[in-house]
Amino acid sequence: MLRYTLQRLLMVIPTLLGVAVLVFFMLRVVPGDVIEVKLRGDGGTVSQEVIDAERKRFGLDKPLIYQFGDYMYGLAKLDLGISLWTERPVTEEISLRLALSLQVAIMATIFAVLLAIPLGTMAALMRGTWVDYVVRIVTIGGLSIPSFWFGMLIMMALLYYYNWLPPITFTPIHVDPVANLTQLIWPAMAVGYRYCAVVARMIRSSLLEVLNEDYIRTARAKGVFENKVISRHALRNALLPAITVIGIEFAFLIGGLVVTEQVFNLNGIGKLFVQSVSRSDFTLIQGMVMMLAVAYIFVNLIVDLLYAVFDPRIRYGT
Amino acid sequence: MKALFGIAGMLAFALAGATVPADAQQPKRGGTLNFAISAETPNYDCHGSETYATLHFSAPFYSTLVRFNLKKFPDVEGDLASSWTIAPDLMTYTFKLHQNVRFHDGTTLTSTDVKATYDRMRNPPKGVVSPRQATFADIGTIETPDAQTVVFRMKAVNASMIEHFASPWNCIYSAKDIAADPNAPRNKINGTGPFVFGEHVKGSHVTGQRNDNYFKKGLPYLDGFRGVFTLQAAAMLNAVQGGQLLGEFRGISPAERDRLVGAMGDKIRIEESSWTLNLLVAFNVEKKPFDDPRVRRALLMAIDRWGGSAGLSKISTMRSVGGLIRPGSPMATPPEELVKLPGYAKDMTAARAQARKLLQDAGVPNLKFVLHNRNLAQPYTPAGIFLVDQWRQIGVTADHKQFDTAPYIAAMNAGNHEVAIDFSNLFMDDSTLALAKYLSHDRSPQNLSRAIDRELDKLYDDHVRERDIEKRKAMIRAFERRVFEQAYQQPILWWHRIVPTHRIVMGWDMSPSHNLGAQLEGVWLNQ
Numbered sequence: 001m002l003r004y005t006l007q008r009l010l011m012v013i014p015t016l017l018g019v020a021v022l023v024f025f026m027l028r029v030v031p032g033d034v035i036e037v038k039l040r041g042d043g044g045t046v047s048q049e050v051i052d053a054e055r056k057r058f059g060l061d062k063p064l065i066y067q068f069g070d071y072m073y074g075l076a077k078l079d080l081g082i083s084l085w086t087e088r089p090v091t092e093e094i095s096l097r098l099a100l101s102l103q104v105a106i107m108a109t110i111f112a113v114l115l116a117i118p119l120g121t122m123a124a125l126m127r128g129t130w131v132d133y134v135v136r137i138v139t140i141g142g143l144s145i146p147s148f149w150f151g152m153l154i155m156m157a158l159l160y161y162y163n164w165l166p167p168i169t170f171t172p173i174h175v176d177p178v179a180n181l182t183q184l185i186w187p188a189m190a191v192g193y194r195y196c197a198v199v200a201r202m203i204r205s206s207l208l209e210v211l212n213e214d215y216i217r218t219a220r221a222k223g224v225f226e227n228k229v230i231s232r233h234a235l236r237n238a239l240l241p242a243i244t245v246i247g248i249e250f251a252f253l254i255g256g257l258v259v260t261e262q263v264f265n266l267n268g269i270g271k272l273f274v275q276s277v278s279r280s281d282f283t284l285i286q287g288m289v290m291m292l293a294v295a296y297i298f299v300n301l302i303v304d305l306l307y308a309v310f311d312p313r314i315r316y317g318t
Numbered sequence: 319m320k321a322l323f324g325i326a327g328m329l330a331f332a333l334a335g336a337t338v339p340a341d342a343q344q345p346k347r348g349g350t351l352n353f354a355i356s357a358e359t360p361n362y363d364c365h366g367s368e369t370y371a372t373l374h375f376s377a378p379f380y381s382t383l384v385r386f387n388l389k390k391f392p393d394v395e396g397d398l399a400s401s402w403t404i405a406p407d408l409m410t411y412t413f414k415l416h417q418n419v420r421f422h423d424g425t426t427l428t429s430t431d432v433k434a435t436y437d438r439m440r441n442p443p444k445g446v447v448s449p450r451q452a453t454f455a456d457i458g459t460i461e462t463p464d465a466q467t468v469v470f471r472m473k474a475v476n477a478s479m480i481e482h483f484a485s486p487w488n489c490i491y492s493a494k495d496i497a498a499d500p501n502a503p504r505n506k507i508n509g510t511g512p513f514v515f516g517e518h519v520k521g522s523h524v525t526g527q528r529n530d531n532y533f534k535k536g537l538p539y540l541d542g543f544r545g546v547f548t549l550q551a552a553a554m555l556n557a558v559q560g561g562q563l564l565g566e567f568r569g570i571s572p573a574e575r576d577r578l579v580g581a582m583g584d585k586i587r588i589e590e591s592s593w594t595l596n597l598l599v600a601f602n603v604e605k606k607p608f609d610d611p612r613v614r615r616a617l618l619m620a621i622d623r624w625g626g627s628a629g630l631s632k633i634s635t636m637r638s639v640g641g642l643i644r645p646g647s648p649m650a651t652p653p654e655e656l657v658k659l660p661g662y663a664k665d666m667t668a669a670r671a672q673a674r675k676l677l678q679d680a681g682v683p684n685l686k687f688v689l690h691n692r693n694l695a696q697p698y699t700p701a702g703i704f705l706v707d708q709w710r711q712i713g714v715t716a717d718h719k720q721f722d723t724a725p726y727i728a729a730m731n732a733g734n735h736e737v738a739i740d741f742s743n744l745f746m747d748d749s750t751l752a753l754a755k756y757l758s759h760d761r762s763p764q765n766l767s768r769a770i771d772r773e774l775d776k777l778y779d780d781h782v783r784e785r786d787i788e789k790r791k792a793m794i795r796a797f798e799r800r801v802f803e804q805a806y807q808q809p810i811l812w813w814h815r816i817v818p819t820h821r822i823v824m825g826w827d828m829s830p831s832h833n834l835g836a837q838l839e840g841v842w843l844n845q
Contacts, residue, residue: 030724030725031724031725031728031729032723032724032725032726032727032728033728034724036724036727036728036731037723037724037727038360039447039449040368040727040731040764041369041723041727042369042370042743046368046447046449047449047451047452048763050447050449053445053447054447057445085360086360086361086520087360087361087504087505088520096520096521097521152552155556156556159556159559159560163560163561164560165556165557165560165562168546168548168553168557168562168563169519169544169546170519262549262550262552262553263550263552263553264553265546265553265554265557267519267520267522267547271549272521274549275521275549277722278722278723278724279723279724280723280724
């Protein structure tokens, strides 16, 4: 297991290298840069000399290959550079927003998993009954309704019925847990609903498949109690594909809540992504893509390792 | 009994009537103003910025030498200057400063700080960005005969100099701060303004607390403010409706205004004004067939501005028909003169027939081109759709392409566009500012028609030096006529500013520019 983990960790290096090269050169294909947006985006009347001097200050006048060399040298030192918009370190810009995005992702995951497992299991066990139909309607609703639209409905309902809205600025949970949860529970619910629908449908279908397996019939024939058959034999195996989905969805939520964060005015990674793209802040975009790549890689690794926990037949590195 | 109720009712009404105006006139101290800022400034330096996002963030922390009096716009009033004199030949400006003005770090403001500030703007040290270098190029020397006196001696007359001194971007910095690091104001705030910097949480908000040592006694009224960055209009509207934010001071669209009024009734106050912003259409004269003035003029003549104004003002922030100076302002061309200029006719049948003939004479009766536009819903998209439709009516096909800000600007600066929707963002109505965009491209890179027209340049230079208002007005008219006859660029419509605030927000002054009035020193909460 340890050897397998180390091998996977070593694989991270070429993967990130590939991501870095791709992102760097793809961004440079787009015409225009952050200096023009900063100084002329709001109707500025600055001269070309000022624009050129600013470009020089940020090293944007250098040939692309030199800029790439500087970027890779920085990466080797784990230095993502400075944001071309704010002139602050990229790591500082990201870490400011990461706490919020991570918390929403964790809360949405908890919300989704806690609902999806019982819903998916009930739907599978009571297949063809009204319970199954209700769960199917609820989950199809979750898949069909975009999270941001559901979020807008939540906001409008809070405003219409209670004339109240959650706090508009972020308070860390260790500073004021009530203010923190009051703000983040709603976006977590908005994205958690869709997340829950995906996982519940996955659990339902894989549980239906597992329930037809020989070892389930054998367990029942041996006289094992039905609840143990379900929890120990069926559900444990049915959870394997669901774990993959949970992992991928979690990684997606860290940077993928672009529109939902706008709806709730959350200062998260998704909103930062939109801002940095609209400003052509290349270094910040590169930093965020690298951060998300790392998140996906590590979530996938954790999912693979969890497989071994849930299915003893899987042994890595043997 | 009915009579008794009637008298009681009248008495109650009279009492209410007696108390409400008294409340409205007696400012109350205390409270925090939470308001929306729909964009976030990249840094805190007023001098290096041209976006309102910097002013709505930084202005409450700073003072300027003089400023616009928004109650009597465009009159100028003192801010740090307690008084000033202007020599009759307009070659010397002498400002007397208020006594005992302190920066937030406790040091005393002197004339040296004012000199250092203006030196930084007119001769920026290496690495300092100053878009105002050209504006203050007419200043010859700045003298500081004593700690409370600053004298500006000019190299040449600029009839609008006092208005330029009132620019909201001229935040006064501490001489010692910028001597230690010329770029210190980018990341450090040390002003003499009504509020002391609290915190800036990037992507979230900025806060300020009352400056107890503010040199204007009794001001500000607020304990503090919190400017929340709300980049998405729907989130901002929800927050205003829900009472988390008490206003948005840039401006919203008519549809957004109607939503707030419908939901909040008399709890929301809506103030409206014409706006010192316009969208304009620019023809790149370096591209064929736009090098032919007949083609350009035909395209302008096809646009029904008067009809467009009626329709577009319902769905967008565009409204007023105007020339190069904001309609309704003292130097603007009145409508009865405007209709005589190319592109402003009211008889559209005749104008379009003439436009078709011009295109035929130029040999391009079925002209096709790309209309280069910015990918912003308000008001670029409706403006683009409007133009495409207007040109379709004379047989012209415009392919409307919208781009994100960076490629939009890059393509225009490189001269790759054929026809573009551009915009003019001013903070005052002064003609030296408004006409600068139309100067020859080698003098004014923001002229996206890329035309070189020395006649226009001469008219502009003459009008800058002209002190007689009537002669100056005539020069502005001549300049405007020349621009429209040559049809390089032309405003489509001027914007209309709509500002929503909760009824409890008092003392904030509406103006035609979202760049003004951001200091918040007179704002108070009636609660």
